[in-house]
Amino acid sequence: MGLGVQDMAFKPIRCLGYLLMPALLFPTSGWASAVATQDGLSGIKQANWGNVSITARPLAVAEQEVVNERKKAAGKDGKEIELPKPSELQYPIEVESEDKVATDMLSEHLPLIVQQQMNTSIDAEQIAFLVEDTAQDAKSMLDTLGYFNAVVSIAPKDKGYVVKVDLGKRTMIESVTLNLAGPILDDEKLGEYYANAMEGWTADVGEPFLQDTWSSSKSAAISGVRRKQYPLAKMTHSKATIDPAQNSAKMEAEINSNQAIFFGNLTVNGTKRYPESIVHKLSKFKAGDPYDSDKIVDLQNALEQDSHYSGVFVTPKFDQLQGDRVPMEVTVQEVPRQKFDAGLSYDSEEGPGIRLGYEHYNVFNRGYVGSSFMSYNKYEQSFGVGLSQPREVDGSYNTAAINYKNGTVQKVKTEAWNAGVWHVKERDKSEMRLGLEYYRDKSFVEDGPDFGISYATMLTASWRYNTIETKARPQHGYYFYGKVGSTVGNLMSSASMQMAKADAAYYFTPEKKKYGTFIVRGQGGLVNVSNELNAPQSLLFRTGGANSVRGYEYESIGIRGYEDAVIGGKVMATASLEYQLPIKQDYALAVFHDMGGVSNSIGDFTIKHGTGIGGRWFSPFAPIAFDLAYGHEDQKIRWYIGLGTQF
Numbered sequence: 001m002g003l004g005v006q007d008m009a010f011k012p013i014r015c016l017g018y019l020l021m022p023a024l025l026f027p028t029s030g031w032a033s034a035v036a037t038q039d040g041l042s043g044i045k046q047a048n049w050g051n052v053s054i055t056a057r058p059l060a061v062a063e064q065e066v067v068n069e070r071k072k073a074a075g076k077d078g079k080e081i082e083l084p085k086p087s088e089l090q091y092p093i094e095v096e097s098e099d100k101v102a103t104d105m106l107s108e109h110l111p112l113i114v115q116q117q118m119n120t121s122i123d124a125e126q127i128a129f130l131v132e133d134t135a136q137d138a139k140s141m142l143d144t145l146g147y148f149n150a151v152v153s154i155a156p157k158d159k160g161y162v163v164k165v166d167l168g169k170r171t172m173i174e175s176v177t178l179n180l181a182g183p184i185l186d187d188e189k190l191g192e193y194y195a196n197a198m199e200g201w202t203a204d205v206g207e208p209f210l211q212d213t214w215s216s217s218k219s220a221a222i223s224g225v226r227r228k229q230y231p232l233a234k235m236t237h238s239k240a241t242i243d244p245a246q247n248s249a250k251m252e253a254e255i256n257s258n259q260a261i262f263f264g265n266l267t268v269n270g271t272k273r274y275p276e277s278i279v280h281k282l283s284k285f286k287a288g289d290p291y292d293s294d295k296i297v298d299l300q301n302a303l304e305q306d307s308h309y310s311g312v313f314v315t316p317k318f319d320q321l322q323g324d325r326v327p328m329e330v331t332v333q334e335v336p337r338q339k340f341d342a343g344l345s346y347d348s349e350e351g352p353g354i355r356l357g358y359e360h361y362n363v364f365n366r367g368y369v370g371s372s373f374m375s376y377n378k379y380e381q382s383f384g385v386g387l388s389q390p391r392e393v394d395g396s397y398n399t400a401a402i403n404y405k406n407g408t409v410q411k412v413k414t415e416a417w418n419a420g421v422w423h424v425k426e427r428d429k430s431e432m433r434l435g436l437e438y439y440r441d442k443s444f445v446e447d448g449p450d451f452g453i454s455y456a457t458m459l460t461a462s463w464r465y466n467t468i469e470t471k472a473r474p475q476h477g478y479y480f481y482g483k484v485g486s487t488v489g490n491l492m493s494s495a496s497m498q499m500a501k502a503d504a505a506y507y508f509t510p511e512k513k514k515y516g517t518f519i520v521r522g523q524g525g526l527v528n529v530s531n532e533l534n535a536p537q538s539l540l541f542r543t544g545g546a547n548s549v550r551g552y553e554y555e556s557i558g559i560r561g562y563e564d565a566v567i568g569g570k571v572m573a574t575a576s577l578e579y580q581l582p583i584k585q586d587y588a589l590a591v592f593h594d595m596g597g598v599s600n601s602i603g604d605f606t607i608k609h610g611t612g613i614g615g616r617w618f619s620p621f622a623p624i625a626f627d628l629a630y631g632h633e634d635q636k637i638r639w640y641i642g643l644g645t646q647f
Helices: 060-072 100-109 111-118 124-143 190-199 211-226 277-282 293-305
Strands: 032-034 046-049 052-055 093-096 151-157 160-166 172-181 234-243 248-256 262-269 309-316 325-334 338-347 351-363 368-376 380-388 396-409 412-427 430-445 450-466 477-487 498-508 517-528 571-584 587-599 608-618 623-631 636-646
Touching (some): 093 100, 093 111, 100 111, 100 124, 100 160, 111 124, 124 151, 124 160, 172 190, 190 211, 211 248, 262 277, 293 309
Parallel strands (some): 093 160, 262 325
Antiparallel strands (some): 032 234, 046 052, 151 160, 234 248, 309 325, 338 636, 351 368, 368 380, 380 396, 396 412, 412 430, 430 450, 450 477, 498 517, 517 571, 571 587, 587 608
């Protein structure tokens, strides 16, 4: 079925960003219809009902571009130029209305205001022309919010003008009709497709009429139908009928599904180093399966997260449609087969450090990823090797690793081995792991007691979720990591034990970034073992230092023992509050308060506090931090500097 779409009728509109409002014409009696096309206006359109003719001109688009460019224009310091407020203009404008949304919209988009913001040398004659049209401009904008009976007046006030708005009664949605047409009507999953179409529909009965909501609901409906099996669906009819006398709106829309579409053959372009099977294994669809855009997105995300590729494009080739089959094309950009990396670091606690790494992305010529590393700093020397399978279609893979660490911290020397095998499942921003891990530690206090060898074999589970957009300068999002584990009694363990730990952080920056960034961090951990000396030191907890509780030495918060040596405890918790105030584009000042403690039981837990100030330089190669912190219990001021470089 195909129904013709009426043209939309308009009054001349100069307001910014409201060019695509529905043509909502209402005479003093009877009904008048307004219909929004899917593509909006491409030029001037006009329609006539009775003795009324109304038009629209696409001028606002150019005006909006000028305003946007002015807003984005940067001064020497890189800060955005803020437009003057309506009350700060040469001819100040005040908008009075009982609806804040309406007031804000008019204050932002009225040509009487915008033209003054764009042209600071505007003269009185130009203002007079704008004043003459302001009432109608305001009414056209208020129509988009459902205030079709609004009365607008403008009067001089001091050097400027006051725009007074009597909104009247708001138009509410009386009925919504969405029809599906075409072959979809004979589909046994018709109910599911209709539910998909209505899933994003927000222009509901009983809600105020809003042009934005009406437009977004139609877009959501057509997207919902196209999502599965009917990607060629089109909206053949849409109409919003307004009865201003009854303050009601009736909405109608019809979507024709067109023919059902199925996946065709999948071709892979760009593979030179790695087998095409890596791509095919990650695909949840095969030739002949019903078209499903969700499965295309899943394949795109899976390939983007796969370590073999630096760029990925998954494309349905509708221009090459073969009957009801759409060929699928995947184009990949591969990373080099081998990768070497080196890192230098320096901080006030660990001193200079170095890390060397090597990765091979096609071990056994099957796309397995092998890795190795070696690192050195003041406190610790370590190395490790690992091997991972290619990802499966559900984002899962198996991996294994073995690591060695040797170091002395707070007079306790530890030589530690740990190894494990894990089943990993990655999805979007999350990672889940199930593993079998082995820990073996040999620890002793320098010139003091020897704790001997302790070991543990644990079944573990962990979950990681990260929405932080960048590590270079985190400003928004949160991070969470949690892990639990347990031995099976004393099986391959020096003691029966269970452990749980978590790490979280939240970053918040207001819309106006000049207000700075607020950061909340926290860590916690608990080990259940009858005798902590029978547990590997690498499973117990110490804290303090630049990355935990500032104002104290590195891992100096723990259980004090022989000659003031610090060993790990069974209970740990830390928290940090920090505020970063930008002073230049890449620089910020910081104030913070940290707290935390370690004990062998919750009842004995005490908290140590550290307060300080710092500076941040978000350099092109790595962030650099300098902090001064006062440890309240030690009554000492300590400084910390951290620098990281990767090449």
